[in-house]
Amino acid sequence: MKNAKSLYHCHRFPAAVIGCAVRWYFRFWLSLRDIEELLFERGVIVSYETVRRGCDKSGVCFAHRVKATRRKPGTTWHLDEVFVTLRGEPYLLWRAVDQHGAELDILLQKRRDKAAAKRAFTRVIASCGEAPRRIVTDQLRSYPAAKAEIHELAHVKHVFVKASARVSKRAENSHQPTRERERRMRGFRDPERTQACLSNFGPIRQHFALKRHLLLASLHRKQLAARFAAWNRFTEATQIPSVF
Incomplete structure (x- = not known):
C-alpha cells in the first residue's frame, strides 16, 4: 500500500x-502584501501572489481540520443574512451560528427567496450532521416557507425576532469580522473566491479568538497555548515558528 502524499508535497516552503x-x-486583518513583508522580515522571500495561492490551497484543509475537532454545535441555531456588494452587484451572505457564537456555515447567494433559504438550511444541516x-x-418570510419543505426541520421550534431584539444580536454580531475583512480587502469581487475565502476565514479566526474578557490572564495564555499546539497538528508543523 502506497503512503499518502504529504500536504506540502512539491512545496518550496516548509510547514x-x-x-x-x-x-x-x-x-488578523492583514493583506497579502502585509504578510509578504512580515515574512521578509523573518528572512523568507516570497511574493504576495504565492501567499495567496498558499492560503487558497492550504486554508481549505486547515479549516476542515479545525471544524472536525471543535466541540459539538449547540442546539439553537441563529440564522441571518446580510448584503454584500461584489463589483457593484448586491449579494446575500447567509450565516448560521449556534448559541455559543460558533459559526456553523455560510453561503453566498444572489437571491433572498424561499429557494435561497432552503439551500442555506440544507447546507447547515449537512455541515452539522x-x-x-x-x-x-x-x-x-422565506425562512418558514423553506423550513416547511425540509423534513429534518419539520418539528423544530422556530422563533421569530425583530432585527432590534436582543436575542438576534448573536447572529448580527457574527457579521462584524466579515465586515472588517471586507474593508481590509477593499471589497469583495468574485463570488466563488468570496465564498471560499469566508468559508476558511470563520473557522480559523474563531479557533484563536478566545473570549479574553471572560478569562484570567493565566488561563487565557494556557488556552491559547493549547490552540497553538492544536494548530501545529493541523498544519503538520513541528513547532510554533518564532524566527524562521
Whole structure:
C-alpha cells in the first residue's frame, strides 16, 4: 500500500512557514502584501501572489481540520443574512451560528427567496450532521416557507425576532469580522473566491479568538497555548515558528 502524499508535497516552503502565513491571513486583518513583508522580515522571500495561492490551497484543509475537532454545535441555531456588494452587484451572505457564537456555515447567494433559504438550511444541516432543537431568525418570510419543505426541520421550534431584539444580536454580531475583512480587502469581487475565502476565514479566526474578557490572564495564555499546539497538528508543523 502506497503512503499518502504529504500536504506540502512539491512545496518550496516548509510547514511552519505556510502554516504561519495562513494563520496570519485568516486570523488578523492583514493583506497579502502585509504578510509578504512580515515574512521578509523573518528572512523568507516570497511574493504576495504565492501567499495567496498558499492560503487558497492550504486554508481549505486547515479549516476542515479545525471544524472536525471543535466541540459539538449547540442546539439553537441563529440564522441571518446580510448584503454584500461584489463589483457593484448586491449579494446575500447567509450565516448560521449556534448559541455559543460558533459559526456553523455560510453561503453566498444572489437571491433572498424561499429557494435561497432552503439551500442555506440544507447546507447547515449537512455541515452539522443533525438538526437543532430551536431556530432563531428574523421575520423574513422565506425562512418558514423553506423550513416547511425540509423534513429534518419539520418539528423544530422556530422563533421569530425583530432585527432590534436582543436575542438576534448573536447572529448580527457574527457579521462584524466579515465586515472588517471586507474593508481590509477593499471589497469583495468574485463570488466563488468570496465564498471560499469566508468559508476558511470563520473557522480559523474563531479557533484563536478566545473570549479574553471572560478569562484570567493565566488561563487565557494556557488556552491559547493549547490552540497553538492544536494548530501545529493541523498544519503538520513541528513547532510554533518564532524566527524562521
